Amino acid sequence: MAIDLVAVAQETDGMSEATETAQADQDETKQLGVVYVTARKREEREIDVPVAISAMPAVEIDQRGLTNLTEISSAIPELRISENTIGYGGNLTMRGISSATNTASVDQAVTVNIDGVPVSYAGVIKLGQFDLGQVEVLKGPQALFFGKNATGGIVSLSSALPTDELDYRLRGEYEFEAEQYAGEAYISGPLSEGVKGRLAVKYTDSKGWLENVVPDPSVFPGAVPPKNDKGPATEEFLAKGSLLIEPSSDFTIKFTGGYSDTETEGNYLQSQRIFCPYGQAQGPFGYPGQDCKLNNVTTQADMPGSWANFDPRYPSDGVPYTKTKQSILVSDIDYQISDDISFNSITGFYNVNLDASDHVSNGAIPFVGFATSIEKTTYSQEFRLSNDASNRFNWMLGLFLQDDEYTENQSTVVGVLGPKADFRITGDTVSPFVQVGFDLTDKLTFTGGVRYTEETKQQHIGTGQFEGQYPREKSFYNWSPEATLSYALTSNANVYVAYKEAYKSGGFQTEHVAIPSALSSGALVNNAFDEEKAEGYEIGAKAYMLDQTLRVSAAAYHFEYSDLQLSSFDSELVANIIRNVGAATTEGVELDFEYRPAALEGFWINGAVAYNDATYDEYTPSCYNGQTAALGCDIANDTTDLAGKHLPRAPKWGVTLSGAYEGSLSSALDYRVNAGLQYSDEYEGNSDAIPNSKDDGYVSLDAGFAIMDKEQVWELALIGRNLSDEYWIASSYQVPVTGSATRLSDIAATVNRGRQVMLRLTYHP
Template sequence: MKFQTQTCAMMVSAIALMAAAPAMAAEAPAKDSNGEIIVTAQRTVSVASKTPISLTVIAADELRQRGVSTVADLRNMAPALEIGNASQGPNISVRGLGSTDLSSKGKQGVVFTVDNIPVGRPQMMGSAFFDLERVEVLRGPQGTLYGKNATAGVINLITARPKDVLEARATVELGNFNTMRGEGMVNLPVTSNWAVRAAGSVNRREGYLLPVLGQKALGTQANLSDENNWNLRLSSLLKFADTGRFLLTGTFGHVGGTGDVSNGMLYSRWLSTNGSGSAYARQVYYNPMAGKLNDRFANVNAEISFDVGAVNVTYDGAHLFFKARDNKFASTGDPAGAGGTANYTWSDYRADITLDSHEIRLSNAKPGKLSWVVGGNYWKEKIDEQDMNWQTLTGTATCSAPTLSAACNNPNPHIIGPTGHKSTGLFGQSTYEVVDGLKLTAGLRYSKDSLYRNAMRAAGGAPAAGWLDAFGKPCAPPNYCANGTPNVGAQEDSKLTWRLGVDYQITPRQMVYGSIATGYKAGGFNDVDPTTTNSGTGTYGAEQLTAYEVGYKGRVLPNLQFNSSVYYYDYSKYQFTGVTFLAALPGLPTGVLIYTTLVPAKAYGWENELNWTPTKHDRVMLTSTLAEGHYSAGPQVGFIYSKRQDWTGYRFDRLPKFTLSGSYEHTFELKDGARIIGRVNSRYSSGYLVSDTMGDGNPFAGVYSVMPAQYRQGAFTRTDLSLAYESENGKLRLEGFVRNLENKVQLLGSPNGINPAGVGTADRTTVRVSEPRMFGARLTVKY
């Protein structure tokens, strides 16, 4: 609270100092004179259809009308974009590539930015999905301009900026699972050169996993996978001189409820109901430890932009703070079955995450034959965390909370202490028009990244006196703790990456382009190095690839836009992450740990996007993808380290070979000028695979009961429908909608907690799945 008070005071002071500045011309519009969306995907202003990269832009109206309120809602809105789910938050992949290590020392393979500020932790990605101007999805390595870990792509969220008009908007949504959502915005021009904007959202929804099987916990346990959060954003835009602007934004909020549980639907019911989203399929076991999220965040970012002669100077800076106090649990236990061998799992996760980001860019102020941008960045993240995990046998006495009793717990890893990431970079990119319509692009970036952890690692139940630091006090970050093993590790990488491109404007509205780019994601370290006989950490190197792409963007007809691209990725080093049990190795501590190695990999595919308006009342949008991706050689997986399996040739997770998405919208004009707008969105996906790289076994006996395997999600369709009434002036919109009409749920990860019995009362195998059918009504009023 102290941080939020100081932040608000800083914003108020800054606003007061800005009031007397001179006026400037209006900032760049959201669309150009032809109605095409303006983007900043290449760190300069350009039109989406003339930006020579694979890019999908989703405008504000589209986001609101499709009810986007979380990062997961983007799953069906851009080709080759898949968003999984893990205990730490969303797991984003583009063209089958991303990251499976979402722990505090892991790094995303897809850069996620909010107003040009990279967000490092998955749990911090959900705080900006309201009052947006647009979302940009960039496919392919973008290391030259985005640096840190942009090997697979970038997702840019651009929040709505203050404008020089008085306007307001309010939206209320009601739906099944007792959904109640509200979003509002007020934009106020204070003077001719200063405007402020306030926006907020409230999101409430009961969970769709129903804890009704087996013994019921004392009291009433809430449904799982619910939503319960609020957000507030305050922004101020000051225009000064002739070309300058100063944007200051503060975002604050809270995340509560039970959140996403560590697992999800019972795998046996997913199989027996053919992926149904019915209430029966969504029943899970009660857990004696009810989960609760209690996360708060406060973010402040500033953007200053002005011209000095022929040069534009832009600075983006931010301080982000996220405080997590979470008790999570898994719906794995079967209180009645398996002779007491089934178990409950839960965690007590506490973290204070701070992020500081600074970037300055210089670019040409006016368009010309040569356009260029150079800059430098500094990014620092610190995570003080206490990540405590337990397993409790169902045959023992119920543990109502994380306990000091070792008798109640099976071994599970605990990490207590600080982890830090730091990244610096220098970059430049220029485009020169050699002859009319023909442009050459060259980019270069030097990146330096480092990672450290200065923590304690332990396994099993807590000691009788609890975890204590060196002074005999209860252990809390960043102190070492007694009865644990020091978990001190560090890794540092530097790399020069480059990009070469060419594009040719065939006609004013048709272009072809091609590029060769290198990508880089910094290395890290494993908590334990199983290749040695000591218990120390072991480093792994940077991820590296070379990507080739050719594409076409064109207005084939005045009312038809078509984009197409073909790509090929050659990963000389891909960071492959699995999980293994290390207790059976001499000199190593007990523990199930994430383990990353470097392997070669290949990926290639073909993507298409079509936007057609055959009449002023009709709009058709189509996207399709063909994709392939596999590990070339070397991956070893398995719960038992000494008996790991060769994963060579295995396909990337969540990468369907073929997808086809279609959207059709028709507008019915009414006599009074109002409109009825009907819309259908449907996506067909061929089957894809999800990997269990661990399996299940007895590491002490060296025997597997369930081998590591890939599990198949079959082909499916997912359809959304909406019907809206819109007044003549567009200030009133009433809409009814259904999402996932089929009421089928798809695998987002592999089954967890594989049990050889696997069915009936002995089933403790669960799996993360997408949302079942959602429906409701949404009312929007504008002023």
């Protein structure tokens, strides 16, 4: 993405040409950089795009030490991204809209778009993000311009491009709390006439940030103490490369590729009991002294080596693990057919291979364990043909194709039983779209369009023994229209109103216990779920003010969802069950700004405030353990009415504020100080609004200090994240085999990383 400073013309009577130039240069440095985005598949100024969008340039990401999607999301109050317990899972939530958690086969409502290729697989958040050019977050339903419709929003990641001249950087980091070492380097520049390249690599080794407290078997019989009392230990290698070929001024080819190899000890270490209703841990797995608080202390035993007799993927040394390899390849071709017509082709390949083994007992005695192998491969192709956007009447035609295959081989241990299952799910997508724009007047513009999606998914369970017991195929068809009116108040101020519809296909769920055991008993199983739909409107305003030193934007929205896809953890089945929520509504107001005051050179500040009211209109899940009629349980039907309750991970209020100041220490040294604040109101931790499973809200503080030479060849930075050492809930659930129809279950939750203090040395000649 191009990021330029735009100067504002001024009257300069009586000045010499040299003085005028110097004054203009000085004024320009006090103005905000104009960020260009591709939210509508064209490069446009962010304030001209009639979409609620947050764009983070690489410089801010770098200065704040935001090294992954989880950390990047903390700077945007409407967005929440976090890892889940099982290594391939994750939560991506926008304005309260998310998808089923801990289920790898389900597309996400918030899609990650990497260099133009959509990836709906939640595990992509583990594909470490570095060497980025820009991050764009498009809020709310995004159907028209993106091949895999996203009912919650889009997180678009653009890799840094090769440079015109030779450029390289070396960087080393050490994070004290997790004893984490990291080394990173890139080199970029011209390779030959019309060809430029870039290569970046990163390696990380960490002991982990959680204390794992498990008693000795002599104190608590049956306990299996961990080999390591700290975790999750992680080793990761990342590589990213790009090649930019320009045979002529009309023809550009860009190849990008990314690879990650991550190995983590312990998946459920990030899950801990946060509430024990009767004062101590219940069930056969917990022990009386177990910590039932939300903090950096967990209790997660290793596994018995004897489990390897069920399946060799269970570790013989008992140490839980997740091994993940991911790769993505993108070919992006631009061809200017004529002065007015351009053609674009984006070809994508994404692959993930994962092997994992752990237990879900949340205690000192392992009882319910799993070993799983997953492979997901996606091929995608998008073609676009468009005329010049400066025309009074402009248009764009597009076609998106995708072929997807997902396989999962599961092995589960429940006491002395070892049920197994194989899943294979394939999918094909054909999705054309058309978009038109027309300048009704010099200031008023109409844009509109529609996307048609036809998607078919097939599944195969087992090796043939379950034929006829489950659905084999499911097809989905959808039209998603969009219409927008935008009005230019000035050349630097716009208002807009938009109506949107969006869709996300249904599919099939996979689980470790529920489906295999039911099929083995001869039962008919319908593990399919329906498509999710959204419709509503958004109004907004964007502007540069105060001689382009202040940027402000605001939006208000109201979207209604039908058949929202969410999951709830069934502690008796030890499985996440995906359900289509009957109806839900999300509405709210958000405001963000960025300010670089002219009177204080070297200083900038930005922030955002978001109010979101995301509630169920219709949802009747099963009663939680211990829920009585007085607490709202329909005993006869084992259901509870959650109409009016809030959706999971949807705080009403969210606030972020950050800033930095750069100055001079001496004739040879400069410095930079920066700080950040994130506030979240309380929110539900799971889709069933179970008591004692919500997060009470938090305030997290970041700060940093850096010194560098005047030419910024080297920089030494001390970076602090979450210095307030707050722990918040990613998702919560009832602990398996605790509670009953008359007793409340213990509550467990996955938690975020606590305080981080990092020392970073950069060499960039």
